Amino acid sequence: MNKQKKYERLYEQLSVLLRKRTDIAAQMATINAVLYHKFDYFFWCGFYRLLDGELMVGPYQGPVACQTLEKNKGVCWASVNTKETIIVEDVHKFPDHIACDARSRSEIVIPIVKSDGTVLAVLDVDSKDMASFDKQDAEGLQKIISLISID
Numbered sequence: 001m002n003k004q005k006k007y008e009r010l011y012e013q014l015s016v017l018l019r020k021r022t023d024i025a026a027q028m029a030t031i032n033a034v035l036y037h038k039f040d041y042f043f044w045c046g047f048y049r050l051l052d053g054e055l056m057v058g059p060y061q062g063p064v065a066c067q068t069l070e071k072n073k074g075v076c077w078a079s080v081n082t083k084e085t086i087i088v089e090d091v092h093k094f095p096d097h098i099a100c101d102a103r104s105r106s107e108i109v110i111p112i113v114k115s116d117g118t119v120l121a122v123l124d125v126d127s128k129d130m131a132s133f134d135k136q137d138a139e140g141l142q143k144i145i146s147l148i149s150i151d
């Protein structure tokens with residue numbers, strides 16, 4: 001199955017699962033569990049929530065990660081500050097990249113923006129391979145996180 005079809009299928013599955021609950025933590029945990037186990041190259045998959053000006057780790061799957069991320073450093077903060085999805089082909093080339101696990105080589109970060117324009121959280125996915133993420137991952141993941149009850 002190609003990647004786009006796989007994302008479409010997972011979106012359908014998750015839309016049924018997430019419809020039953022509106023608690024954000026429950027929804028985030030469910031999304032992570034599904035994504036982490038369905039994509040071989042997802043080495044770490046999780047959310048960082050923006051709480052009182054700090055990025056605090058939320059539900060995730062994979063190796064133990066940093067609990068908070070130093071302000072305005074790294075990919076997650078860049079995504080919060082620009083409100084854009086960021087794809088990093090080689091984390092060693094990203095200035096200020098924060099390596100919670102030295103095995104990560106590429107990553108994608110997608111912001112979750114509320115209707116008032118404030119950022120609620122980001123979804124961060126890491127891979128042990130270079131250049132694992134592309135436009136299809138960005139579109140597929142953006143659609144999946146739109147299922148979270150943010151407003």
Ligand code: SME
Binds near residue numbers: 073076077097101
């Ligand atoms: N690489 C991220 C930090 C989070 S972890 O890798 C799980 C960053 O640069 O913001």
